[in-house]
Amino acid sequence: MVYIISIILVGIGVYGLMTQKNLFKHLISLSIIDTAVNIFIVATGYVNGGKAPIYTKNFPSFAIGRFVDPLPQALVLTAIVIGVGTLAVGASLLVRVKEKHSSIDVENMKGVGE
Amino acid sequence: MRRFYAILVAAGLVYMLFMFLGTIVPYGKADVADRVSAHFLAKDVNSISPTKWVEGDKQVPHSERVYGRKGFEDGSANVVTSIVVNYRSFDTLGEVTVLFASAVGVGLILGGTRRMKYGRKPNFILRVSTGILLPLIILFGIYIFVHGHLTPGGGFPGGTIIAAAVLLLYLSNEEFSLNMIVSKSLEGSMGSLYVIFGLIGLAAGGAFLFNFLPNGVVGSLFSAGVVPLVYMTIGLKVGSELSGVVAEIHEEREG
Amino acid sequence: MSALIWLAGGIMIAAAIFAVEARKILDAVIAMSALSLVSVFLFIAMRAPDVAITEASVGAGLVTAVLLVTLFRMRGGDDK
Numbered sequence: 106m107v108y109i110i111s112i113i114l115v116g117i118g119v120y121g122l123m124t125q126k127n128l129f130k131h132l133i134s135l136s137i138i139d140t141a142v143n144i145f146i147v148a149t150g151y152v153n154g155g156k157a158p159i160y161t162k163n164f165p166s167f168a169i170g171r172f173v174d175p176l177p178q179a180l181v182l183t184a185i186v187i188g189v190g191t192l193a194v195g196a197s198l199l200v201r202v203k204e205k206h207s208s209i210d211v212e213n214m215k216g217v218g219e
Numbered sequence: 220m221r222r223f224y225a226i227l228v229a230a231g232l233v234y235m236l237f238m239f240l241g242t243i244v245p246y247g248k249a250d251v252a253d254r255v256s257a258h259f260l261a262k263d264v265n266s267i268s269p270t271k272w273v274e275g276d277k278q279v280p281h282s283e284r285v286y287g288r289k290g291f292e293d294g295s296a297n298v299v300t301s302i303v304v305n306y307r308s309f310d311t312l313g314e315v316t317v318l319f320a321s322a323v324g325v326g327l328i329l330g331g332t333r334r335m336k337y338g339r340k341p342n343f344i345l346r347v348s349t350g351i352l353l354p355l356i357i358l359f360g361i362y363i364f365v366h367g368h369l370t371p372g373g374g375f376p377g378g379t380i381i382a383a384a385v386l387l388l389y390l391s392n393e394e395f396s397l398n399m400i401v402s403k404s405l406e407g408s409m410g411s412l413y414v415i416f417g418l419i420g421l422a423a424g425g426a427f428l429f430n431f432l433p434n435g436v437v438g439s440l441f442s443a444g445v446v447p448l449v450y451m452t453i454g455l456k457v458g459s460e461l462s463g464v465v466a467e468i469h470e471e472r473e474g
Numbered sequence: 475m476s477a478l479i480w481l482a483g484g485i486m487i488a489a490a491i492f493a494v495e496a497r498k499i500l501d502a503v504i505a506m507s508a509l510s511l512v513s514v515f516l517f518i519a520m521r522a523p524d525v526a527i528t529e530a531s532v533g534a535g536l537v538t539a540v541l542l543v544t545l546f547r548m549r550g551g552d553d554k
Contacts, residue, residue, distance in 0.1 A: 106246050106476065107516060109237075110483035114490055116233035121494035123225035129499050129545070133506050137490050140513050140533065147522050150256075153247035157521040158260065158298035159371065160437055172298070174249055176256045178522045179302040183314040185528050186375045186457065189537050190321030193464050196544040197328040203548045299524045335547065363527075371523035379531040386539050461536065468543050 107148040114141035128202065128209045132195050139188050143181045150174030259302050294434030295368035295443035303373065304449045308428040312413060315456060319410065322460045322467075331470035334396040341391050349391040356384040364454030368443045374450040378457025385462040389469055397466040402459045409456035416449055475519065482515050499545060507538040 114137060121134035155173035156164055164171075199209055206214040244250075251257060295301040303311055363370075364377030388395050420429030428449075435442035486509050493505035510533030517526035 106479060107483070107520065108240055108246055110479075110486065110516075112233055112236045112240075113487055115236065116229040117487065117490040117494060119232055120225050120229040123228060124222055125494065127499065129541075130494065130502060132541070133493055133502050136506055136537065137493065137509065140510060140529075143525070143529075144513060144516055147517060147520050147525055148246060149243060150249055150251075151247050151520045152249050152251060155251075155521055157371070157523050159369075159523070160296040160298075162438070172251065172260055173521045174251050174254060174256045175259060175298040175302055176254070178299050178525050179307065181522075181525050182299065182303060182373075182375060182528055183311060185525070185532050186379070187314060187317055187321075189379075189461070189532050189540070190318045190464070192537055193468065193540050194321050194324045194328070196540055197325045197468060200544055200547050201328055209548065297524070337546070372527050373524065376524075376528045376531045379528070379536055383531065383535050383539075386536070464540070465536075468540060468547070 107144060107151075111141040111145040111148065114138070114144075126211050128199055128211065132192065132199065135195075136188070136192060143184060146177045146181050146184075150177040259306060260298055292434075293430065293443065293446070294437050295446050296438045297368055297370065297373075300368045300373055300446060300450065301443070304446050304453070305430055305443075308417075308449065311453070312417070312428070315410065315413070315453060318457065318460055319406070322406075322463050325464050326467050329467050329470060331472040333471045334394075335469045335471045336393055341393065345391045349387055353384055353387065356387070357381060360384065360454070360458065364450055365447065366440070367450040367454075368446045369438065369440070374453030375457055377454040378459075379461060381454075381458035382461035382465055386465045389465065396469070397462060399463065399466065402463050402466070406456055406459040406463065409452045409459070412452045413449065413456070416445060416452070420445070479516065479519055482512050482519075485512050486516075500542075503538060503541045503545065506541075507534050510534045510537065 118134045118138035118141065121137070122131055125131060125134065150173055152171075152173050154171075156171050158172045158175040158178070202214075203209050206216055208214050211217075251260065293301045293305050295305070360377045360380035362377075363372035363380065364374045367373030367377070385397060389397075417428040420431050421427045423429060423431040430444040430446070432444035432448075434444050437443075440447075489505045489509040489512065493502045493509065496502040496505060510529060513533065514526050514530045517523075517529060
């Protein structure tokens with residue numbers, strides 16, 4: 106069920122990458138794909154009726170099959186923070202593109218492809 | 220025309236991914252006992268016997284591993300934390316390096332000498348409430364990364380919350396600019412400290428980033444050995460790095 | 475729970491379509507922030523509180539701020 110949502114979101118992101126002419130929209134589409142893939146990876150580890158993988162006072166014992174798979178969560182946890190770093194690099198490149206070519210629209214850029 | 224082809228391609232991609240959906244586990248049916256995570260959940264990856272767990276039967280491998288006892292291979296109550304900074308700690312070191320590289324990249328691309336002005340005076344509510352909220356936000360960030368081995372959270376969200384506090388300072392004060400020397404030296408010393416923890420582990424236990432401190436009781440604050448210390452260094456490092464990114468996107472060149 | 479997940483998914487898909495197709499870039503950034511915020515609910519529903527708290531602070535907070543500040547530096551960007 107969550108698989109379907111994330112696949113549709115990937116499709117929307119690819120559609121945005123193909124149709125939009127504004128480079129800022131490309132950045133936003135890439136970010137949408139990023140979120141969708143993160144949701145997909147976490148969804149592969151979900152167990153019906155599972156609990157969050159934390160030992161607490163109310164859930165002290167280790168009854169198995171009750172915790173969801175913690176490994177995809179650990180992978181996604183770091184991937185999200187890497188995502189903001191790469192997005193910041195992309196956004197700062199766009200600032201320089203705007204200064205040099207006076208536009209971030211691929212059809213209005215000056216000094217490109219002439 | 221362009222839109223039509225784009226819809227065609229995107230729909231084809233979605234259809235292809237739906238076809239591949241049959242090859243992975245259905246949603247909610249993942250068998251944790253069958254995966255490598257079974258060993259992480261047992262907090263014991265060094266033993267080789269892959270005991271199959273049966274639901275209901277409660278066939279627990281090796282020994283009863285519960286909250287409030289001691290003597291585990293890794294003592295943090297949060298299993299995700301014990302994966303991120305204990306079993307896969309070398310991977311996390313690489314991720315922190317990638318984050319450092321992206322922060323350096325933003326600094327190289329946008330670096331300047333002058334702080335960008337928004338060109339308007341911040342309103343009264345923002346100015347006054349920043350003074351009240353800022354210590355609370357920073358305290359919350361520190362709380363999150365100190366308790367990373369007990370509760371959800373950890374170094375990465377804690378550092379991000381500290382960076383959000385710096386962003387609030389930038390929004391509320393036109394003259395404020397972050398002292399880059401303090402930020403960069405904190406970041407560098409924390410990154411070095413992470414590697415030093417790894418080298419001490421190599422000397423003490425024979426493996427890089429080995430957990431060389433006693434593990435303690437699962438669920439208490441002083442437990443899990445080196446995990447809280449490493450998560451504190453990660454939290455301070457991520458916080459100073461993302462604060463540096465926030466500061467650098469506010470910088471302009473002269474003229 | 476299932477109906478709530480479908481509702482959240484519907485909101486996310488609507489926000490994604492709006493973010494891709496919006497006329498102004500500012501609207502697109504806000505829609506993307508909303509998408510991140512609703513995805514926090516999905517992470518909680520999938521019992522991943524660590525990921526949820528990270529996504530709430532990063533996706534809905536810092537990414538939006540970084541994009542908005544760069545948009546301000548570009549003086550509004552180019553509206554579509």
